[in-house]
Amino acid sequence: MKTQVAIIGAGPAGLLLGQLLHHHGIDAVIIEQRSPDYVLSRIRAGVLEQGTVEILEGLGVADRLHAEGLVHDGVELSCEGERLRINFRELIGKTVTVYGQTEVTRDLMEARASKGLTTIYEAESVELHDVHGDSPFVRYTKNGQAHKVSCSIIAGCDGYHGVSRKSVLPSAITTYERVYDFGWLGVLADVPPCAEELIYANSERGFALCSMRSLTRSRYYVQVPVAERVEDWSDDRFWEELRRRVGEDVASRITTGPSLEKSVAPLRSFVAEPMRFGKLFLAGDAAHIVPPTGAKGLNLAVSDVYYLTQTLSEYFRSPSESVLDSYSVRALKRVWKAERFSWWMTSQLHHFPGSDAFSRRMQRSELEYLFRSENAQKVLAENYVGLPL
Incomplete structure (x- = not known):
């Protein structure tokens, strides 16, 4: 099988990337280790930034979100009996929407299926090859049969424990963790x-x-x-x-x-740098983890694939290494700002064992x-x- 982009992982990052690439006329195949039911069984966060909602709207996959999602104008903090409401709409004129990550995943799955796009579930023994060469490819087995997907780009959207980041030489990557x-x-x-x-x-x-x-x-x-x-x-x-x-x-x-x-x-707080290794690009939890306190995990994955789509769209029009390099630089700037905010929220609201x-x-x-x-x-x-x- 041949495609332009092989996407590893059919979570929200991989599925959204697939929809964005299709929207830009770029062919992609998604390869997922688990079954669709298993993917949908994952219970995750559900606070969507306004920018995330707008991206989903632009792809035409926000109808159920608007019908069932809850728009919140603010959040409330309490400490030692004192309470404070942070009114987003009054302070900065924006809102967030509560809509479960499982539901976002379901909407993207259905949108992909309705367009007849290829997603391979229950792929075993996934291996990434020649990511620094001109002809990268992915091997996997399914139902006891070996398969190969040839591509121009591999997008690692398979999470913190996935194969994508593990395929990078330790000497080529720097990680930061708390x-x-x-x-x-x-x-x-x-x-x-x-x-x-x-x-x-x-x-x-x-x-x-x-x-x-x-x-x-x-x-x-x-x-x-x-x-x-x-x-x-x-x-x-x-x-x-x-x-x-x-x-x-x-x-x-x-x-x-x-x-x-x-x-x-x-x-935990975790960041891997860079987010590009030859023709392999990391996105979402494969590249970074934030404490859930700031409601940033899913939203960071969305911004990653948004930047990656822009990068690949430009690259397939006019191939150059500088275009590919731009992804990691842009994505990491936003990643570190979200890491800072999530760390700050965590540090202000929790009790730390052993603190003086x-x-x-x-x-x-x-x-x-x-x-x-x-x-x-x-x-x-x-x-x-x-x-x-």
Whole structure:
């Protein structure tokens, strides 16, 4: 099989890249290790920046998003009994939309299928070859048969644990990482949200987040040690701990119910540089991870593939190495700004094991400044809704 671009991974990054390339008249094949049902079973974040929504609108895949998504004008922060609403619309004139990543993935899958574009699921033993040469290709097996996809470009959109970044020589890549000593214990439940917008809470017992996927499905989180076992948390224990962290007013509005899904997600900040290696390009979680506190993971993947599409569109019109080099430079500038914001949100809202009295007072001082300064609130709003592409 021959194509212009072989995309590794059929998550939202790979699927969106496939749609964008098709929109620009560039042929692409997507190769995915898992089945479609497995891909759709992944429970992920659901806050979309305004720029992400606009990209989906431009591709004609936002009808269900607009019908079912929840437009939020702001978020709420609470700390030591004091609460602050960051009003995005008033401060900077923008909004975010709550719409689950699973639903974005489903919409992109259906759009790709409706156009008869090729996606190969359940591809085993995927290998990338000749990425620094003139004729890169991908090998894989399916149903016991060996296959080869010849291409001009390989796009690695297969996540942090995928084969794409692992195919790069260690000497050719520099990684930056911070692993946090805590994680988020999350519960998904078919209960109405306790508030119309997300609530981020910094309490004496640790961080908590009240969020939602729809008007009838809620997603709640509490900070726990990274080694915490899900099995040690009954639903009753989780709801009790959540209520203790969010304050009496919010706690009184929480509707409890059986969990549909419960898991502990470790937090880390991670960046790989560069994001281009010959004819191999990394995008999304294959190149970077952010703590979920700033709601940037999916949105960064979208900006990556947006930049990559522009790069490849220009390259296929007028091939040059300088055009290909531009992708990594542009993408990493936005990546590091999102990393900074996600790190800042994480550092202000969580309890850090072993932190000294000075660090705790600095955190309190930073939050007090945020609660009193409209300029500081504008900075948070500008970053949360997404910096311009």
